[in-house]
Amino acid sequence: MRFRLLGLVLIASVAAPVLAQSRPATVEQRVNRLEQQLRAVQRRVFPGGAGQVVEPEIPPEVQAVMGGAPSGDALTRLTARVDSLETQLRTLTGQVEQQGYRMGQIEEQIARLRTDLSNRIDRLEPPPAPVERPPASRPEPAAEPDEPVARPPAASDSAEEAYNAGYRLWDARRFAEAQAALDAAATRYPNSRWTSWMRNLQGRAFLDDNKPATAARILLANYQDNPRGERAADSLFYLGQALTRLNRRAEACRVYDELAQVYPSMRDFIRTRLPEARTAARCS
Numbered sequence: 001m002r003f004r005l006l007g008l009v010l011i012a013s014v015a016a017p018v019l020a021q022s023r024p025a026t027v028e029q030r031v032n033r034l035e036q037q038l039r040a041v042q043r044r045v046f047p048g049g050a051g052q053v054v055e056p057e058i059p060p061e062v063q064a065v066m067g068g069a070p071s072g073d074a075l076t077r078l079t080a081r082v083d084s085l086e087t088q089l090r091t092l093t094g095q096v097e098q099q100g101y102r103m104g105q106i107e108e109q110i111a112r113l114r115t116d117l118s119n120r121i122d123r124l125e126p127p128p129a130p131v132e133r134p135p136a137s138r139p140e141p142a143a144e145p146d147e148p149v150a151r152p153p154a155a156s157d158s159a160e161e162a163y164n165a166g167y168r169l170w171d172a173r174r175f176a177e178a179q180a181a182l183d184a185a186a187t188r189y190p191n192s193r194w195t196s197w198m199r200n201l202q203g204r205a206f207l208d209d210n211k212p213a214t215a216a217r218i219l220l221a222n223y224q225d226n227p228r229g230e231r232a233a234d235s236l237f238y239l240g241q242a243l244t245r246l247n248r249r250a251e252a253c254r255v256y257d258e259l260a261q262v263y264p265s266m267r268d269f270i271r272t273r274l275p276e277a278r279t280a281a282r283c284s
Contacts, residue, residue, distance in 0.1 A: 034086070157194075159193075159194040162189065163182070163197050166181040166182035166205075170182075170205050178202075179205045183202055196231040196232060199221070199235070200219065200231035203215045203242075206218060207241065207245075215242045216239055219235040219239040234267075237259055239255050240252040240256045241280075244280055253283035253284075256283060257283075
């Protein structure tokens with residue numbers, strides 16, 4: 001609908017100079033112009049082909065005016081209808097401009113709200129100091145605690161190796177180094193299937209480092225940016241735990257509800273821990 005209105009605004013902007021001419025157009029010229037505008041709108045609304053274009057209905061008295069000598073009454077009625085159509089076109093153009101202005105204001109308000117929320121989180125917990133990334137290594141592939149250790153693939157996967165390096169740092173409770181390594185890996189491989197794993201474990205590293213506000217921001221972004229990622233459901237679960245630590249239990253309960261609704265086939269590692277997490281958040 002928005003594209004249709006934009007098309008109508010473009011048409012109105014083209015027609016405006018004609019209306020402003022000092023020499024008034026004849027009734028027939030005004031009718032022809034309105035018909036052209038109508039067909040232009042129809043082509044935008046029905047781009048599939050000419051078969052869908054609806055031809056305007058022309059009353060007999062209008063046909064008489066356009067086909068021969070006009071009578072006084074027919075000409076008066078036709079002129080009144082054309083004036084009405086042009087007035088409606090101008091009114092609609094003004095309404096579209098007002099809606100566009102209001103939409104711009106709403107977008108500005110949303111941007112301010114996002115900035116305000118980010119600033120509030122930063123005040124709760126300042127961003128960590130940058131940590132030098134450890135030297136690259138080639139460890140054995142690692143996995144989450146509830147999964148068997150994966151076997152090395154036939155072809156080396158650099159993204160998986162980067163995740164494993166961060167995992168081993170996290171497993172050794174070197175949380176600051178794990179946070180930096182996983183952030184660098186996710187930035188380097190933004191389109192890998194392992195990116196979902198990296199961001200999720202990065203959030204967990206902040207959570208285990210007693211920085212739940214930063215953890216909540218990372219986990220929420222991992223779920224929102226990649227809801228089909230392999231660790232999106234995990235990020236929702238740990239987001240609920242971060243919110244519980246921040247004493248925002250009502251929001252944590254809503255997160256757990258969304259987890260159950262969006263990911264009914266979540267992996268057993270999360271499913272078995274969800275009831276205890278809901279109890280800790282005092283969910284009903």
